[in-house]
Amino acid sequence: MTIPSDTATVRKCAAVRPGCWRLGSDRRRPPVRPPPLAKLVGYLARPDTGLSLILGSGSADLARHPAVVVLHGYSGFSSHSAAIADRLGSWGYVALTVDSFGPRGIASACGRGLAAQAFDAYAALHYLSGLEEADPARIAVLGQSMGGSSVLNAVDRDMFAQYYTERFRAAIAYYPVCALPGVMMTAPMMILIGEADDWTPAHRCREMIAKARRTARRSR
Numbered sequence: 001m002t003i004p005s006d007t008a009t010v011r012k013c014a015a016v017r018p019g020c021w022r023l024g025s026d027r028r029r030p031p032v033r034p035p036p037l038a039k040l041v042g043y044l045a046r047p048d049t050g051l052s053l054i055l056g057s058g059s060a061d062l063a064r065h066p067a068v069v070v071l072h073g074y075s076g077f078s079s080h081s082a083a084i085a086d087r088l089g090s091w092g093y094v095a096l097t098v099d100s101f102g103p104r105g106i107a108s109a110c111g112r113g114l115a116a117q118a119f120d121a122y123a124a125l126h127y128l129s130g131l132e133e134a135d136p137a138r139i140a141v142l143g144q145s146m147g148g149s150s151v152l153n154a155v156d157r158d159m160f161a162q163y164y165t166e167r168f169r170a171a172i173a174y175y176p177v178c179a180l181p182g183v184m185m186t187a188p189m190m191i192l193i194g195e196a197d198d199w200t201p202a203h204r205c206r207e208m209i210a211k212a213r214r215t216a217r218r219s220r
Contacts, residue, residue, distance in 0.1 A: 040123055042098040043082045045089030046133060066138035067131075069124040069168075070097040071117055071147030074109045077102060084142075094134045098124045113146050113177075118154040122164050129166065140170040140187075145200075148176030148191075157184040178205035183212035184219075 047065055068088050072081045077099035088095035100117040101107065121141050129136035143151040151173040153159045159180070161167070168187045175193045177200050191209070193202045 039103055040098060040120060041103060042077075042096055042124065043085050045082075045085035045095045045097075047089050047092050047094070048133070063133075064135040065092055065094045065133055066140070066169075067094040067096070067128045067134040069121050069128065069139065069141045070095060071121060071141065071143030071150050072097065072100065073143075073145035073147050074111075074113070076100075076106070076108060094128060094131065096124050096128055109146060113149060115153070117147065117150040118160040119163075121150060121154045121168075122160070122166065125164075125166050125168060138169050140172065141168045142172040142174075143176070144174035145176070148173035149179075152176050152178070152180060152183075152189075155185050155187045155189065156180055157186050158182065161186045175200045176205070178208040180208060182215065183208055184215060185212065 070081065070084050070088070072078070077097065081097040081099075085095035085097045098117075098120050100114055100120045101109070104116075106114070121143075125139055125141070128134045128139050141151050141154060143149070151171050155161055155168055155171045171185070171187045171189045173189070173191050175197055176191065178191070191205050193200060193205055195202050
């Protein structure tokens with residue numbers, strides 16, 4: 001997995017037609033693990049270098065930093081993706097934004113998503129765990145839109161997490177499609193979504209989390 005430090009090939013996102021995520025699928029079957037990509041690329045930001053150091057608040061002297069894997073939305077990797085990593089770096093995190101489309105020759109996954117993005121999250125987790133500056137016990141995953149849905153899939157015990165022994169310490173999903181039929185998370189989860197969002201309705205996320213809590217209580 002080749003990740004350039006503080007450099008990236010950045011392309012602008014094309015405009016996405018409204019209502020795109022209304023076509024999102026409800027994944028009800030455990031995924032089949034695909035063969036690994038020969039090369040996975042992304043953008044790495046560290047507290048002690050580049051723009052993150054300029055924006056930062058003096059936390060670059062820590063020996064090992066917490067880290068975050070960042071998953072982009074359905075329009076792909078962009079300058080916005082890199083900016084998220086730089087901002088996290090300025091807060092003292094090692095941040096890695098993964099390009100799930102470029103190596104696969106995909107321009108957009110609007111309306112269909114990309115199941116393999118959750119597998120990419122674990123490839124990034126493994127990569128960060130091997131960096132001297134990252135603390136392998138404190139690595140989170142963050143995603144927005146399609147990336148948020150991939151975060152949910154990645155940390156669900158019966159979905160993608162079943163294929164890995166490595167675990168994320170925490171998970172954050174911005175306006176994901178909350179369509180998992182049953183949820184048993186392997187990490188603490190924060191979902192951020194707008195009450196008036198009519199693309200990815202908030203009530204579906206509330207229902208999903210309520211079901212997860214009931215399941216967790218029964219399993220105790």
